[in-house]
Amino acid sequence: MPDVPDVFDPRIYAAGIPHDRFRALRDLAPVARQEEPEILGWPAGSGFWAVTRHADVVRVLKDSGTYSSHLGATQIRDPDPADLPFIRRMMLNQDPPGHGRLRRLVSRAFTPGRIERFAATARDRARELLGAAFAGGGEVDLVRAVTDDYALLNLTDLLGIPASDRGLLHTWTERVIAYQDPDEPPVLDGEGRPVNPRSPAMLAEMFDYAQELAAYKRAHPADDVMSTLAASELADAELEMFFFLLTVAGNDTVRSAAPGGILALAEHPSEQRRLWGGEVSMDTAVDELLRVHPPVLSFRRTAAHGTELAGQKIRAGDKVVVFHASANHDERVFADPHRLDLGRTPNPHVSFGDGPHVCLGAHFARLQLRVFYEEVRAACGGLEPAGPPRRLVSNFINGIKSLPVRPSAPSAPRS
Numbered sequence: 065m066p067d068v069p070d071v072f073d074p075r076i077y078a079a080g081i082p083h084d085r086f087r088a089l090r091d092l093a094p095v096a097r098q099e100e101p102e103i104l105g106w107p108a109g110s111g112f113w114a115v116t117r118h119a120d121v122v123r124v125l126k127d128s129g130t131y132s133s134h135l136g137a138t139q140i141r142d143p144d145p146a147d148l149p150f151i152r153r154m155m156l157n158q159d160p161p162g163h164g165r166l167r168r169l170v171s172r173a174f175t176p177g178r179i180e181r182f183a184a185t186a187r188d189r190a191r192e193l194l195g196a197a198f199a200g201g202g203e204v205d206l207v208r209a210v211t212d213d214y215a216l217l218n219l220t221d222l223l224g225i226p227a228s229d230r231g232l233l234h235t236w237t238e239r240v241i242a243y244q245d246p247d248e249p250p251v252l253d254g255e256g257r258p259v260n261p262r263s264p265a266m267l268a269e270m271f272d273y274a275q276e277l278a279a280y281k282r283a284h285p286a287d288d289v290m291s292t293l294a295a296s297e298l299a300d301a302e303l304e305m306f307f308f309l310l311t312v313a314g315n316d317t318v319r320s321a322a323p324g325g326i327l328a329l330a331e332h333p334s335e336q337r338r339l340w341g342g343e344v345s346m347d348t349a350v351d352e353l354l355r356v357h358p359p360v361l362s363f364r365r366t367a368a369h370g371t372e373l374a375g376q377k378i379r380a381g382d383k384v385v386v387f388h389a390s391a392n393h394d395e396r397v398f399a400d401p402h403r404l405d406l407g408r409t410p411n412p413h414v415s416f417g418d419g420p421h422v423c424l425g426a427h428f429a430r431l432q433l434r435v436f437y438e439e440v441r442a443a444c445g446g447l448e449p450a451g452p453p454r455r456l457v458s459n460f461i462n463g464i465k466s467l468p469v470r471p472s473a474p475s476a477p478r479s
């Protein structure tokens with residue numbers, strides 16, 4: 065079909081979510097063939113099926129027997145075949161039943177009790193960062209001044225990483241997530257080709273660090289996730305991979321969600337007033353903000369056998385990519401999907417995925433966002449835009465690189 069809109073090119077997303085293209089796909093070609101030409105120095109790929117309707121996205125995510133995370137891993141770009149066995153050690157890139165063993169083991173480190181204990185620390189941190197950023201009362205780049213550090217520091221607390229090592233974590237996640245963005249020049253191999261940021265060569269430093277940290281936690285256990293993992297039956301190689309998964313999954317997602325939520329609030333002053341005035345609950349607001357600004361744009365699966373989806377034949381080995389932002393705006397499920405309605409219930413958005421890989425950190429993410437918005441209200445009485453945002457060039461993370469804002473009202477009294 066010649067007129068199928070392109071939703072692969074990572075540069076498109078620098079202008080925001082391509083809602084018109086997604087709508088056309090949902091209506092006319094809900095499982096649409098996409099080309100993968102060479103872009104930004106990255107080699108061409110074999111192409112994939114873009115899945116854009118909510119019901120089909122959920123079906124793909126739930127049916128891991130048909131749509132495998134293991135066969136070709138979970139990124140649109142094919143990994144180097146030589147790296148595949150290594151990448152498959154990560155829980156994210158496994159299928160049941162093997163996936164279930166790891167998931168059960170690591171879930172023990174994410175108990176609700178432990179997560180709740182981080183609420184007070186997250187609140188202090190939000191207060192401190194916002195207080196410093198808005199001390200002058202003027203315009204602030206919320207991303208640089210507040211949200212980048214907020215997400216990173218909350219994650220390092222949860223993992224139990226010493227304050228002096230936090231910069232390392234930031235560098236590692238930037239390498240992996242921002243590799244399509246011109247602000248992050250790629251690391252090149254001997255022949256001048258970009259090196260896949262998920263290859264063993266690029267990750268060696270992070271893995272050595274994970275082992276050192278685990279050894280330290282075995283000797284000095286504390287109330288943090290790495291202490292629990294270090295004491296568990298996870299093999300060394302599994303532990304390294306889990307550390308990698310958490311540093312990426314737990315950092316860039318919240319780092320996208322926090323400014324993304326504020327951007328949506330700043331663009332909808334009447335909804336923002338409803339929230340600060342207590343007319344809608346913070347919990348429904350957090351989910352609605354995640355619906356309109358999903359931090360993750362896509363995840364890939366590979367067909368384990370021939371099948372059919374929304375009338376489209378799919379062959380064994382085909383790449384199938386679900387688009388969360390499109391599912392979250394599917395008019396078949398959400399009434400008036402482009403309206404921000406902070407009181408929206410039910411709200412079956414798929415920003416945290418679905419099925420066996422549904423986000424393990426969802427509770428921690430919601431907690432951080434709730435605390436953050438509450439502290440924005442207390443520190444600034446609300447925020448309004450002071451310039452256009454700059455967005456990440458990526459078809460994977462819906463990143464915001466800068467967000468100029470200013471306080472919109474005097475600070476609310478602290479309750």
Ligand code: HEM
Nearest residue numbers: 155156313314317318321359415416417421423424425429
């Ligand atoms: C708003 C923030 C977040 C969003 C939108 C988000 C989104 C997602 C999504 C869509 C998946 C499913 C991947 C798939 O289908 O293959 C996922 C999985 C995962 N997330 Fe999150 N995430 C967030 C925050 C976090 C945090 C804070 C952590 C940990 C501290 C975390 C840890 C994980 C892990 C470990 C998995 C893999 C689960 C598995 O393979 O079974 N996430 N996340």
